Amino acid sequence: MGNFIFAGCDTVELAKKYGTPLYVISEDFIIERCREIREDFLEKYSNTMAVYASKAFLTKEMARIIKREGLGMDVVSGGELYTAMEVDFAMDKIVFHGNNKSIDEIEMAVKNGVGRIVVDNIRELDLIESIASKYQKRVGIQFRICPGVDVHTHKYIQTGQLDSKFGIPLADNTIKKAVKKALDCKYIKLLGFHFHIGSQIHENHGYSLAVRKVVSLIKELKDEYGFITRELNTGGGYAIGYKDEEDRKNLSYYTDAIMNTLEQECSKHNLHRPLVIIEPGRWIVGEAGITLYTIGAIKEIPGIRTYVSVDGGMTDNPRPSLYEAKYEAFVANKYEEKAVKKVTVAGKCCESGDILIRDLKVPQIEPGDILAVLATGAYNYSMASNYNRIPRPAVVMISKGKDRLIVRRESYEDLLRNEI
C-alpha cells in the first residue's frame, strides 16, 4: 500500500518483476506530447514539419511510436539512422545532423534517400557533392548556422553562441560563401537553414532573436543571389520540469513566438514565409520516463551528510555529473510516508562525482527500498555507458497501465561480445 504509481503501474511491482535499475517509459505520455505538437503547431500553422530529436531516447520501439504518430525524425549518426531504417521509417522524413559526419555516414544517408542533410561546414558540402555525384542522386540540404544567440542554460548545452563547435557563424561572410558554393553544386539542392540555440531553454526570446537574424540573412541572399529560402529549421531545446512540473511550458509558448516573429519579419521584408521545422527531443520524452533503483549502502557522517547509495548511477544517468542536472525522486515503497531527513543519493561507480541527487528529502529509509527518479526519459538511456563494466538497465514501456519489455537488461556476456 502507498506505493508510487507511474502511468497507471505500481513502480514497486515493476521493480520486482524486472529488477533494478530499470528505465520505465510511458507511451501514453509520448502520444499526448505528439498530439499537442499536431494540434498546436502542425494543424495551427500551414507549411510546417515536426521531427523528433532521437538523440534524446531511441530504440526501435520508440522509432515505431514516432512513425505511427506521424512525426519525422532527427538523427545524428549512422547508428540512429540505422535504427530508423530497421523500422522502415520514411527516409524523406529524416533530418541528418552532425558536426563531423563520416564519409560512411554521408554515403549511408545519400544511398538511402535521407530527406535533408544539415550541413555543418564547407568541407562537408564538398563531401556530399562528391558522394551524391557517385550515386547520381540530388541531395536536399540545410546549412546549420550559428546565430550568435546566448541563452540561459548550462554552458554544455548552449549551442547557438558564437564560440560553438556547431554550425557556420552568421557573424562573418562564411555563410554567404557556403551558399554561393552550394548553388553551384550539381547534386546539391539547398533548401534553407537550420539553427539550434541550446537545450532546456525556459525563455522564448532567444528563438525570436535567432529568427530575426536568419530572416536578415534570407533577405540578403535573395537580394544578392536571387536565392529563395524554402525551409527554416528552428531546432529543439524546449524546457521540461525536472524538479517542478511548473517549469515546463506549453509547446505553443515557443512555437507561437517562432511563427509570429517569422511572419512579421517576412512580411516586413516582403519575403515568402519558408516551411518551418521544429526538432523537440527532451520535451517529447523527458517527463515520460522514470528510473527505478534499489537502495543499498547508507552511510551517515554525523553533522555532515548521509550518503544513500543506489544500484545504478552515472552509467545510466550521466547528466548530474556531466552538467549538474537536478532531479526529483521518491522512495517508491514509502510514497505516502512523511519526509524526515535530507540525504545525498550516490551511484555505485568508482567516482566521487557519481552523485545523482543532493539534499533529497526522504522518509525513514533502509536498504532494499526502491527509489524512483523522475523525468529521466531523455538523455539517460541514450547517454548510458558501461563504465566499471556495469551492464545497461532494461527498458520497460507502459501503455494504458500495461507494461512490456522493449530493451532487455544487458548481461555480462553482452559486455564481452566484441572482444577477441
Ligand SMILES: Cc1ncc(COP(=O)(O)O)c(C=O)c1O
Ligand atoms: C540539432 C538539434 N536539434 C534538436 C535537439 C533536441 O534538443 P532538446 O532535446 O533539448 O529538444 C538537439 C539537442 O542537442 C540538437 O542538437
